[in-house]
Amino acid sequence: MPILGLAPDRYPTKPAHFDIERVIRPNILSLHPYRCARDDYSEGILLDANENALGHSIPPSAASALEPEVQPTLALDLHRYPSPTHDPIKARLAELRGLPGTEWVFLGVGSDEVIDLLIRVCVAPGTEKVLITPPTYGMYAVCAQVNDVGVVKVPLVLEGEEGEGGERGRFAVDVEEVKKAISADPSIKLVFLCSPGNPTGTLISLSSIRSILEYEDFNGIVIVDEAYIDFADEKASAVTLLQEYGNLCVTQTLSKSFGLAAIRLGIAFAHPALVQILMNTKAPYNVSTPTASLALSALSPDAIELMKSKVSTLVKSRGELLRGLEQLRPLGLGAAIGGNDANFVMVPILEKNGSGRPDNVRAQKIYKTLAEHEGVVVRYRGGEPGCAGCVRITVGSDEEIKVVLQKLGELLKSL
Ligand SMILES: Cc1ncc(COP(=O)(O)O)c(C=O)c1O
Missing domain, CATH: 3.90.1150.10 (Aspartate Aminotransferase, domain 1)
Structure with missing residues (x-):
């Protein structure tokens, strides 16, 4: 079944054993996405979306009481729904992380929304599972429970040299144990890795990530959460593997290095097929106009x-x-x-x-x-x-x- 909205056959990838249509839940694959009022036309006399033609009612007196740097927010088109796609932000992010174009980028309300959405599109409630590697970020297990999906835990290596990371040091991913868990339980659809880890602060080696991506018994998706990647070595990001592997998704955020936790902008970088699935499933206007405006400023070359x-x-x-x-x-x-x-x-x-x-x-x-x-x-x-x-x-x-x-x-x- 073709993924709705995806241009066919433009993106050859490894690994050969991976088939996204076996990972995405059938109800999501066959979804006819909600069409937004702004999908077709966004200029002219806009009487298509039941917005308030007279604009917002925040009085000028309230506006002048705001900090000067906040005031431009009130000059935005706040009475209009935001763009459902925010392509200019995606273009800047694709360029920043060395990806070919906007079709490799998905935007969410913080990476927390992205984590939740990935679980919702891939993992069937009641029967299927995600794998996490404690100690790790708490939201993977919280989102799993909210969505009634199981959690398999394979702890990071807890002994070994301090702070080495790499493939065998303390807090490295125990790749062999992850593989064993995957082989033992075909209902595992997502593997969540956090690099650098929260709370370990330890990078996961790209060779460990590659090894799980290529493991033939795994028909799911590896998610590498890079919320803190800008504080680590530039070459550590798994984004460099994305054009090779269709079963990888890298999440990032403007909440940490960009200092914009308040605006709630999270990112998934992934193969266009997965990005299209996420686009088809998300709430139509998830990223607000004030958030988008601030994010675009934060992604200018000077910023x-x-x-x-x-x-x-x-x-x-x-x-x-x-x-x-x-x-x-x-x-x-x-x-x-x-x-x-x-x-x-x-x-x-x-x-x-x-x-x-x-x-x-x-x-x-x-x-x-x-x-x-x-x-x-x-x-x-x-x-x-x-x-x-x-x-x-x-x-x-x-x-x-x-x-x-x-x-x-x-x-x-x-x-
Ligand atoms: C590892 C990790 N991922 C994701 C998040 C959530 O980030 P966001 O603010 O983009 O939702 C955090 C927040 O602390 C985090 O530590």
């Missing part, structure tokens, strides 16, 4: 330069945070764990008696006291596999790093 310079500042600051944490080790703090390839670090809090063992109770006490008495909020992650005693600390501004190190030092002395 990308500025983003890169802020990322390099944060990467330097990450080094300073790690050096500051190292100095607190005599107070009962372990060495940072994971690859430190994102904009956060993970550090275990140890027993006070010098045993060197991670201490979840002390970690929780320090986490709570930091938040409730010192005004510094970090994230307790001690319950995650391989993360005993850990708190995750986002790399802040210079001043924020100074404060967190000082407060953490004080609490390590007193608690």
Whole structure:
């Protein structure tokens, strides 16, 4: 059955054993998408979409009370539905990540919407499953449960050299175990990998990803979540594999390196067949006009330069945070764990008696006291596999790093 809206046979790909029509749920494959009012005509006297011809009613007095940089938002065509496609944003993203064109790019309301949509189009409720590799981002399992699909867990390698990543280091993907799980359970439709990992901060090697993509027993799709990729080595992105593999989807976001978490713009880069399926299934106007306008500005050449310079500042600051944490080790703090390839670090809090063992109770006490008495909020992650005693600390501004190190030092002395 042809995928509606997809130009036929333009995109040869590997692997030979993969057939997207066996992955997408039959009800989605046969879907006749909702046609938007703006799919056909978007100029002229627009009386086709039951919008408000008189415009919005936010009074000028309210507009002048807004910060000057927010005011241009009110000059947008807010009474009109947004574009269902946002091709100019897709074109800039395709260029930024070295892809041939807009047909390789899907936009969602944050990458969280993309994750949910991928599950909805591929995995049948009640009978089919996704595979995740804990410790990992919590939304994969939450979305799976919301959609009533099963979750198979294959933990990352939890032992080994600190922060090595690569194919066998600590927090690497256990490729052989993933393959075993796939062979044992043909109902697994999606494999979620997170690179750099949250909360591990560890990159997944492209050779591990390739090995799962090429595994003949797997007829599903590998999703590589690259929310933090701009904080890592430029060559680490799995986007470079996309034109080779039809069973790969790479998700990214403007929430982290671009500093635009509030606007909710997430991205899936994938083979045009999968992008077309996602387009056919999404809500018609998922990305709002204010979001699109800000995203387009954020993807101009000047803005990308500025983003890169802020990322390099944060990467330097990450080094300073790690050096500051190292100095607190005599107070009962372990060495940072994971690859430190994102904009956060993970550090275990140890027993006070010098045993060197991670201490979840002390970690929780320090986490709570930091938040409730010192005004510094970090994230307790001690319950995650391989993360005993850990708190995750986002790399802040210079001043924020100074404060967190000082407060953490004080609490390590007193608690
Ligand atoms: C690994 C990972 N993926 C996705 C997201 C969600 O990103 P978005 O803001 O694009 O929904 C996060 C947010 O923390 C994350 O850590």
